[in-house]
Amino acid sequence: MKDALNTDGVLTARFALPVSEDEIYLHRTHPFVEGLAAHLFESALDPKKTSIASRCGAMRTNAVEGRTTLLLLRLRYHIVTKQQGEESPLLAEECRMMAFAGAPERAQWLDDAAVERLLDAAPDMNISAEQVQRYLQAVCDQFDLLRPALNDAAQRYGQTLLEAHRRVRQVAQAKGVSYRVEPQLPPDVLGMYVFLPA
Structure with a gap:
């Protein structure tokens, strides 16, 4: 530094x-x-x-009323441009956060505002390393139950990316060009953080 x-x-x-x-x-x-x-x-x-x-962690906080899990995701897309019959892909990446309340089998997905509030959460009680391990392992063990929701979100975010891309190209007055966005599934999970009520 x-x-x-x-x-x-x-x-x-x-x-x-x-x-x-x-x-x-x-x-x-x-x-x-x-x-x-x-x-x-x-x-x-x-x-x-x-x-x-840390890529994983857990804390007890007054910011949540029940177990809540925050996921840091890397979403990858191919933006495919087709012009004069020829396609050319462009890789786009973004990081997004998603969070759910409860256990993976009953996940209640939070809106963006609630996810943002989690970022301001502060620890209010100590938690043992064994508890951290147990809560993280519980999410890992049932992670396949979360994949459909994560894949659906990647599709939605991909559609938003496509619309933004089209708007920019429209302003640039590109003619005879079509676009599509292909999400590269599943999204990469870069981090997982469990928030437990104090």
Whole structure:
């Protein structure tokens, strides 16, 4: 991180403009932000390292009334453009969060606003490592029950992507071109986090 910033370890920064002469503006593509994100992500994926970022976890919080599971998904699509009889695919990826209340066999999927609120949840009680393991394993053991809903969501998000793509191309006045979006199923699960009532 020090190398990315060319600093001796003292950092004065802001995440929004304006900044003074002695401050660094940390925007999302700044080398420090990119380096930190890469370090956290790589260490979270490395099974031999302990990382402050984790792909799985559980906590007790007053933010939920019952067991709630948050999933971080990577959705991949092929945007296929057809022009003069020739097709060319373009890969598109996005990360999305989905969450459900209850057990996987009775999953009640939450709307986007409820999912966003989970991101502000704070721990209110301790939880043992054994409990964390047990609750995560319970979701893993029944994960196949969640796949149809995740695949349906990928289809819906793919349709939204297609509509946005068509709008952009319409403004650009592209003629004689057709598009379709093919979700690459199943979505990749990058993270799973269980929230338990305190």
